[in-house]
Amino acid sequence: MNRTHEVFERQYFLQENLHMLVNRFTEDFLVPYHAHDFIEFCYVAEGNGFHHIGQETFPIHKGLLFVIPIGVAHVFRPASSERSSKQPVVYNCLFDPHLADQLSIFQELPIQEHLSSLTNNASSYYSVFDRDGSIESLMLQLHQEMSANKLGSKTMLYALLNQLIVTVYRRKFEAQEDERNESAGFHLVIDYLEHNFNKAVTLSELSHVSGWSSRQLQRLFLKHTGQSYGAYLQSLRIRKSCELLRGSSQKIAIIAELVGYASIDSFNSTFKKNVGLTPTEYRKSSL
Template identity: 65%
Template sequence: MKQPDNLFEKNHFLSNNSLMFVNRFTEDFNVPYHAHDFIEYCYVAEGTGFHHIEQETFPIHKGQLYVIPIGVSHVFRPSTPGRSSKPPIVYNCLFDMQLATLLSGLQEQPIQEHLSSLGGNTSSYFSVFDRVGEIERIMIQLNKEMNTNAIGSQAMLHALLSQLIVTVYRLKYGDNGRGAAEEETTGFHQVIDYVEQNFHTTVTLDELSRISGWSARHLQRLFTQHTGQSFGSFLQNVRIQRSCEMLRSTTHKVSYIAEQVGYRSIDSFNEAFKKTVGLTPTAFRKSL
């Protein structure tokens, strides 16, 4: 695992009273790649760009929420250094493990174990998609209470944080902690795994339909529900994500990388890459 150049410490961000901090931040190229000694929930409210987490790079868009456990390294970046793209605006909710332990005492055992894993280096980062805007509403209210500092704000902050934790947990694991429509959710995760393992081939909805037993139309609904994207957009983002990693970590020619991630035409690769990243593959490599 790549070691971060910076460790963001809770003493710099969190007050002794609330043990948490919330802000609304326009991401740029000034914040360094970093880890932190607190748990962080990051919600993408506007704009586009990339989220670099450990050794992976993810295209980001409105509605995504990332859960970053203690010790995990990450940073958000706009698509381009200039003003040609709209930078991502992210709500950040940070809280100390001491507060997580306090709140977990009010929750059922599965959520207690979930929070404990986020603070004990036993859980990986993950993301969920805010399909109905519920997370955004909580984040807006959290940010408002953080800046109001009115009577009862601390109690409101803790109550809203508890609501956020439960909402994200349900989106990740289902209402009962084991998965609403568990069989379908598990099956769709297997579809996602198949796409991520075979993105370099000609993956089609018809092929996924044969593998999963679901119709192409139902698969499209599942992709929208679970990822916030159509199947075509999801596949393209996976391919561009892998190509970014290869452009950053290898000296292979662009044409070779295009072929390795599933594009048979260098022109179609360049077009898709620029549409997603905002730069051509060559310009992206030079910017690194």
């Protein structure tokens, strides 16, 4: 169910000669749930609480930047109404479609298209994390320049806003590229195990093969398979043993050795624990 919301119009918020505004706001429970006819970059500088956007709610903390396209309703809220609660402090950079068009002249085509999508309901909201402080630095400079309002401030504001747009764009889409590269690299790790599951493959060996540290590999196994490395290798060996039990007449002791178990007792125990049947019972059930 869609929530009702107010619409904040640019003529009441943006400086007419600049087509933009940068402010620092301590979030409370008074600002209504709202959409606006301008683009908004919101950077969480302090405190914690929640960001309600569309039909979703996100916990917020320092370092998160949200990009809110035109027409998307949202509002920030503190975590609690208690005085002891640290209210969120958010830097907001607002700019209208006219300025977006002007700035896009200096941008490369993918960023031009991205800016256009933020103004014509072709893009969803998203967030990025300021892992190195570069976004916070730009927001602080924008706010200082907006407050200074002196000779050259307009030029500086537009230059800083262009830089912010590029930085956020890179952070979003480079992260997606990193994710694709990670998935491709992890697929090679899985492929290596498919061909070497019967050996005593250690995390150190996989680290040498992949270039990831043992700790990174443990994290990636949990992320991509939902299992620790040891549990994944064990399930892979059991899966291969099931294939051999169904597709060959080899003795169970030989199959245990082929899938990497030095002890038949260890194999029988692990197989029963994972499959619910002994290897002999499984073979009979598969006939």
